[in-house]
Amino acid sequence: MSMRDVKAIKNIVKEHTEWRGSCINLIASENVASRAVREMLISDLGNRYAIGFLHNRFYSGTKYVDELEGYTxxxxxxxxxxxxxxxxxISGTMANLVLFNALTDPGDVVTALSVIDGGHASFRECSKIHGVSLVPLPFSMETMNVDIGEAERLIARVKPKLVLLGASEILFPHPVREIRRIADEMGAAVAYDAAHVLGLIAGGTFQDPLKEGADVITGSTHKTFFGPQGGIILCKGRYAKAIDNAAWQLVNNHHIHRVAGLAVALAEFLAFGQEYAAQIVKNAQRLAEYLYSMGLDVLGSKMGFTRSHEVIFRAPNNNGDASAKRLEDANIITTKTPLPTDKTEEECSGVRLGTQEITRLGMNEDEMTKIAEFIKRVVIDREAPSNIREDVKKLAAEFGEVKYAFEGGDEAYKYLSL
Ligand SMILES: Cc1ncc(COP(=O)(O)O)c(C=O)c1O
Structure with a gap:
């Protein structure tokens, strides 16, 4: 009986892998790791503990882990x-909780974007868990960005301990320098959630929040940064101890196979990151321009649509859920998203697309034209999704290999045999 269960489970995973390999993935928070990264994830490290700090572990057996972590x-x-x-x-959400624990005390005030304006649910959940009050940062639909004039007045009034920038829906760089100046007057810390744009920051195509004045960056290692799923925190030296202690308290047993995977992805990023990040943004801009020219209400049109990996459009009839479902039927995977004009988070008038994974698989501007045409056929022309599916599969089949990595020729989604 149990062997049958194992076979059934393997089969589900295999079917998932084959199906997703025949889709074009435009989810803005996912990516594909290289074969070398995946190799690290199935290594013996996934069976081991390394509680503690570098060269100061609670368990024995960690001499190579220390070497690995020094390298990483x-x-x-x-x-x-x-x-x-x-x-x-172990995730971007956890990185935010570490940030809250390290830099604030229960009863403090934190300001960050609300979910409707692009902020992430973890801002709210971490506030609740840690007992701080979350006050939403003002947002302007005109600039699709933090409204800096209103933010200045708000910060003077509520005196936050921490101003958190960054977002899930992030088309343009956030005003880190301006917020730094305002926060300094209040003695507040400035953090930036780069879960989405970490790879663009590393590749030098987006803003550099630490250089612009942020004290701490939190992030995920698997969105525009193409590592294994996980979280990361980058900070100024003076916050190192507070961050390390909070991370240790909340995670305790961190996942060292993921650290090895991250190290490999970092090495890949050093070699290929700049070229990859620049292409992501070019692809997003091309995709947005085409969708707009075909009649879709793409956000940010007055500012060139996007400077990140994301493209966001208002769905017909303000029904992002229906558009995302029709697109999924055509093997195009996207996310419904709330827009700042929605009354509740659940309304989701928009659809969010991301170009980072298709870029990693080698797609360039020419393919963006083709994808825009597929989306138009599904969303604007309302052609039956099944009509488009075969064309989508054909395009996906041409781009099954991870690029911007040291090895070539391996099919990105092939079921990994051990
Ligand atoms: C801005 C932002 N922060 C945090 C997270 C959470 O990251 P993770 O999914 O790695 O927990 C996300 C997830 O999409 C996000 O968009």
Missing amino acids: TDLARRVFRAEHVNYVP
């Missing part, structure tokens, strides 16, 4: 140009 830290500091790095959090 050096690589990460180079790639992210950061004084201090902590990759213990």
